[in-house]
Amino acid sequence: MIILQTLSARLPDILFYLFAGLSLIGAVQVLCRRNPMNAAVSMVVTVLSIAVLYILLSAYFIAAAQMIVYAGAIVVLFIFVIMLLNLSAKEIGRRRYTLFKAFAAFVAAAVGVSLLPGVRGAPRAISEQPIDPSFGSAKTVGRLLFGEFLLPFELTSILILAAMVAGVVLAKRDITPNRTFSPVDAILDLLLKSDRKDKSP
């Protein structure tokens, strides 16, 4: 009973450690799995664990967005492409461990370590309970989106449109239309509609 009580009192902490650990394990899997499909699935684990962390931080809307966009769209896209290109483990290639790679690992680790002092300087504690129950809900976030952050929000529409156009231009094999429109013909059509109809067999 006491154990249960303690557990429920410590539940957020436990959940945090559980899912933080899961997300890191997922990331390590992405790093180590040779098969890209496995890597992509590990990525899903990471992304969903992060979504849970968001919920712990009472960012419900973001958590939902994270699940829908990342797990639902981006990673699915990855998997789709992996299957489309039929990338096998062989295709992905052997991993070559060279001195340079060791050097690279060292540098990356050094960068990671260099980022930590900033963390230590962060003094604030996470508040146990959100001040406002609506904190992080779709409504409050939406208000901000359509208020203070309206312009960035609108800008994302251009961003997504541009990305879409870019994707289509690059990936579609033939983007020249079969029939082209000629303004001269259009005007002639308008003017000579009756004549043309008569002449057509």
Next chain:
Amino acid sequence: MITLQEYLTVAALLFSLGLLIVLFRNNAISILMGIELMLNAANINFVAFSQSLGGLAGQVFALFVIVAAAAEAAVAIAIIVLMYQNLGTTDVEKAKNLNG
């Protein structure tokens, strides 16, 4: 007691793992995953700060980053497909015609 620092540490670790993935994986798709992880790490920061500061701006930022990540992924996938068509591989180490 979980404080901001724990979240930030997780984020920093994820970010470093993202870096390692970019450095160690030759496959363009895996590299892309690494970059997405880096962005996710930043997002954890945003949301954690948002919670600790009591302001929602951080969550909005995170949302925008998710959007940008999606847009980047879309273009990236297109580039990868194109690369596979033109170079016959998705291994970035095999694409080094431009150098010097």
Next chain:
Amino acid sequence: MILLRYIILAPIAALLLNLLFGRFWSKTTTAFLACGAVFVSFAAAANNCVYMIRKLAVPEMQTIFDPVFSWISVGRVQVPVDLVFDPLSCVMCLIITGVGFLIHVYSVGYMSHDPGFRRFFIYLNLFIAFMLILVLADNLALLFVGWEGVGLCSYLLIGFWHTDMKNASAGKKAFVVNRVGDLGFLLGMLLILAVFGTLSVTDLRELISTAASAMTPASTAVATTICLLLFVGATGKSAQIPLYVWLPDAMAGPTPVSALIHAATMVTAGVYMIARLHFLYALSPVASAVVAAIGAATALFAAVIGLAQNDIKKVLAYSTISQLGYMFLAVGVGAYTFGIFHLTTHAFFKALLFLGSGSVIHAMSGEQDMQRMGGLRRYMPVTYWTFLVGTLAIAGIWPLSGFFSKDEILLSARLASTPVLSGAALFAIGLCAAFLTAFYMGRLFTLTFFGNSRASEETKHHIHESPWTMGGPLILLAVLAAGAGFGLRQFENFLSPIFGHPEEAPHEIKLAIMAVSLLAGITGLALSLYVYLRRPDIPRKISTSASLLCDCIANKFYIDELYEKTVVRLVYIAGIVSHAFDKHVVDRAVNWTGGGLRFGGFMLSFFQSGNVGTYAVWFLIGVLALLHAMGGVHPPPAP
């Protein structure tokens, strides 16, 4: 009133049009554009001149100021491109565009058969534009731009027929000698900038007029240094001792060029510059005296050399040097008005003489040696009569313009007292030079136009009067050369806002000097006529009896050889030494540096392996370094 920039822009526009589209249209259009543009400038300048004369009573209206744009401005150093039109630049402008226009018209005829017709007019227009920049500039830096620009055009035009090796080397000689002068000018300019903090002539004048009362010996010494440095520049550009050697060689260019650049305009830039900065020279009696002494010496020296030259253009070149000496004599003794007046009249009669000689050379199928001429009077009446006017004018015969200007200079020299040479000495030198001038001009005239023709039959066959494009300018210039002297009083008044009114000399001295100088001119002419018409044996006798002296004179006192032996030899030795140094030390250093750099670049380009994974590693190294450098790892304490 017309904005000053348009005076300059007209020739630039014409030259650009000719440069860009010249190949699409005929020579006539090219010529029309080039001449028309200079005429437009002339009309604009004349219009402004009239405007200024009307406003002359109002002191602040005596100058037209046109701030075009600010060229360089970095902190305290400002180099604005400001144009200023005061009586002095007005006179210069009118000479440049007026005489320039006539010479342009003349060149249409003179150059009509030349394949480089278009190029020639492009250069001429460019020259006019730079010359206008030079005289209109308010800022010494801008003046220097014009100064260098006219120099550039001068080399281009001296070497215009650059297929000819000699011409190209003449251009080079002019270039080298002028570099020496320019160095002086540049140093003077920098010194001015250092001392006064401005290069604007207007500002300088104000500064000096307020500071003139507080002159100390030290500041006088500074002023003297500045003036002498600037004068070095002037001796280069205006062919004075010791830097005169390039001008006779510059006669290798086409004759209209000699008339425009090496007689009427560019070579007077030194005189103009000193007149422009007269307030500065007024601070330093020593510098002024040096200017006067060098001017007088050059006047005499060049006149002596002129006696023994046989090339018609060489005689005129030495005569130009000599007359420029007069101008420096004038500005040196403080008679700025008369210096500029002589500059004006000289522009008329010397341009006339050069164009006349060009007409003669044209008729003689390119022959320049006077000993092969003679008797041209009958064949070329227009040239003959106009040349006669020019000769009388330069000899200083009343009532032609040369008389008035030379007389006033001699008078000013007589009345002056300088720390270097006394007024009497200057006067005596000037008078001697005047006599010699009359003599060698008489000789030139006699040998060319009188007597019997000594030309070959073939040449004689070709002799013809020049076309109207050449004759017309001659006549106009003759009229100017004849009549300009009577404008002396008006000229004085016109320039008085700048130089003030010269003090009146006692009447008897004035008359005496008039008589003496007229006498010198007449005796000189008469003597030469007598000697070369009636007693052609005398020169021969002299040359045999005093062969050493005559050789000396004929060979220009061996100055060229002296320079050849000393300066050039020294430079040559220095050249050999520095070449060796260059080859063995500098070259090697440069090669090594270049090689080293290339090697470095080569090595660095290895980093650019083409592998994007490696790029990421270098990127991360940068991140790491910056995180440490910018306090990400060890943040400074909160303030």
Next chain:
Amino acid sequence: MESLIPVGLTDLQGVYPALNLAVAGIVILLLDAFFPMRSKLLSAWITLIALHLSFTCGLHRLTSGMDETFFHGAVRMDPFTHAFTVIICLASTLAVLSAPKYLRLRDCHYAEYYALILFSVSGMLLFSAAEELIMLFLALETMSIPVYCLVAFTRDNEYSTEASMKYFVMGAFATGFMVYGVALLYGSAGSGYFADLPRGAASSPGLFYSGMTLVLIGFLFKIAAVPFNMWTPDAYEGAPTPVTTFMAEAVKAAPFSGMIKLLIVAFGFSQAVHLWMPAFIGIAILTMVVGNMVALVQTDMKRMLGYSSIAHSGYILVGIVASVKLNSSEALASVLYYLFIYVLMNAGAFGILILFSHKNKDTNAIDDLVGLGRERPWAAAFMGIYTLSLTGIPPLGGFFGKFYIFSYAIKAGLTPLVIVAILTSVMSAFYYLKIIVAMYFREPSDPQHPAAFSYEGYSVFLIAMLCFTAFGVIYFGIFPKTPLTLARLAAASLIPAP
């Protein structure tokens, strides 16, 4: 009931230059979808008109000195922004002018090209206006994402694909750092507004300085400062030349706006300056040395210009450091002037390459230019003007650009930096003169068959662009007053006179 969307028409008018471009891009896409025409010149014209409208709007606002914030302070339309609006629109116009014929030669003249350019430029304009970190980031993404695609626009060309891949990987990598930095800055200051950021240094300096570093790295990547420059030569070489033109000018100039703004507004307090300035000086030196040195050994002109553009970033960094150190708007104005001139001369140089590009092959190698002076004197003369200006020969614009920057740097006491800058400038003369030597003084290796220079890339657009740039390089070199006055106006809004 509070209004859900508390913005009005004035806000939209405020961002008119960017909005106009985005709308034009959408119009182009729709037109092409519903009325697909064989010739895409209509799209080109719409693009040019839209850019022109934004350009004139920017110029007008600059001269009228408009200075307002819109969208709850997300963007600030001050003269500094307007100046960049003008520069960016000009640069993009030049790039667009050079595109149509080249794309037709490569069989990829699609309307999407213009739409992407327009989206990218609208992102740049908002980028230079941003007053807030997330706005800055999104604008940066809007600016970059179309460019990733444009680099690969000649879709069946493997070089261009490779370039695009490299540019994307490195770009996204840098974006990751930048976003992380933005997060740290937000965490330290509790707000994304530039003006609020300095208080983060007080509350949690650790987060603040890490964040500052990472955000600045994002910018240094975009401007191709060493060691974040590695993508530049590859992307420049592989991209279709008109896209390279676009990248070397607009995509290059725009990041400077955000960086300068951030450096002065957010990181302009003395403690931060003491930290970033030495680092920037080091980076500037590295950038100038590496850029110029590696350019020495290049044989491909596009690649060489890529390295030269790295080197020019170094010079501009010198100017930025000097203006912050002097706290002088005049010095900052010299940076703007330099950018302006740089845009002109670089566009011209690329334009010449486009002029002589063939159906299936570019004319990029320096050796390809041998004999150009004799065969095509006009084109050679134009190229000569651009290269001389890039070298910094008076009285061309490039000289005055460098002259102003260096003289302010000396004034700021950065003499060693200036010495390096001048030495590397001299170094740069070697490789720029290589072009001139090739055009005028080198004999073709095979005298019997000299290279035929056919104007295959000729188009009226391109000729207009070349004439304008050549004229501009000369005119604004001799008469730098107008651009300088405008630049001073712009700079004064960021660094008010003491």
